Amino acid sequence: MNKNLRKPIWAASTLAKGEGGATGDWRSHRPVLNKEKCTVVLRNKPVCHLCWLYCPEIVISRTIPPEIDLLYCKGCGICAKECPVDAISMELEEKD
Amino acid sequence: MSKKNIQILSGTEAAALAAKLCKVEVVAAYPITPQSKIPEKLSKYVEKGELKAEFVLVESEHSALGVCISASLAGARAFTATCANGLLYMSEQVHWAAGSRVPVVMCVANRGVGAPWTILNDQQDTISQRDAGWIQLYCRNNQEILDTVIQAFIIAEELFVPIMVCFDGFVLSHTNMPVEVPDSDDIASIIPPYKPVLDITDSKHIVNINPVTFSTPRPSANGEIQPSYMGLRKRLNEALILALTTIPRVDALFEKKFNRTTGGLLWEYMVEDAEVILLSMGSLTSEAEVAADALRQNNIKAGVIGVRCYRPFPGEAIRKSLQHADYVAVFEKDISYGHEGALCSDIKSALYGTSSQPQIMGFIAGIGGKDVKARELQQATMDLIDGRITESPVWINLTV
């Protein structure tokens, strides 16, 4: 590359939590996990984790139970939609 | 020096052969007259095994450039070609390519833009894409098409800026001329292998390319400061400005190797003592040379400038070349509607604030394939010198 070019020359980001900024403050609805329904909790095995797979902000952990980082969760509801057993519900945020 | 390999080639054949000689790795293009023979030829090369490239069949020009952008980001040397409405259909990706800083080379066989339909030549198509952030190089003849495509890959891959190699449809694309074809080993010796900015195929470092970028810089998740949107635009502009030194350097390198020049930024003909300059772009430059010869026979000190590099605009080279001129006749195959020819405006702005203030007149010629002859350029130049011009810009040889 020509050494006179100012780097970085193009926009790129790594796939990491928080790359989009503190996206949690956009949220109007928060995902709430019902552990009594969640398959990985009930079977105590990592046998589902579709919420982890689908979350576009990578804020759900691949753990038992799955944890949601609300600092960056933007409240899109994809996890709730994708959960095959409806273990995640979207609840209205309280506004100050 | 081995024996010269001279072939009789059309402009499209010269373009396709040049891409082959540069060993392009991905070709994606959609056929449109008068460009069609370029992808046709390249697909034949690939099919015969003469070119080891991925020829991607696409359903549109938009996808053609989309494929080239992705291929280029992934580290492949990518090539495409289009023109006219095809180029405009591609336009969203034209901007995207520049913003992605991919060194894609695209040939444009300049054609008038519809509506109404025309398949014939003018340069409205590429001029309309002037501000997309690409380098635009214009060719005077088929030899220059071949040479410019080769040089374009060197320039693009050094600066990470895409390049349009523009040449007049039919006038060059479908006209056969003798073209000296360089040896592929000689070409390999001047084109270093293409190295992308980063290896996006590395599965350990997955990157998200061109994410939403904010108006102020911000740290990425791993703490590196990422430029703002405006900062990236400025970097793109800086790369184009840098091209003003890269382009002549690459042309000089090429000349050293192959013993011929395209002029770098400008093609100049008898300008040293010229009082009258005929200034143009593309094949019209060759026509202007014939006109200048005729003017010289009538004791008018005429010279010719062909703008080879239109973006970045070679303002300094223009100022130097025009410093002794009294009259400048700008002939161009485009119009910035409601104003004048785009090139004419640029020439005027290049001379702003300098002591040389020649009389500059814009002439619109050859729109939609309208024939334009050397003697018409000669006449127009005489009209300028003799003060017979009443309208501006002047539409040459117009039959309404």
Ligand code: SF4
């Ligand atoms: S998708 Fe639903 S069931 Fe599966 S792990 Fe996530 S919350 Fe549990």
Ligand code: SF4
């Ligand atoms: S709502 Fe669910 S999917 Fe959307 S960002 Fe929050 S955790 Fe991720």
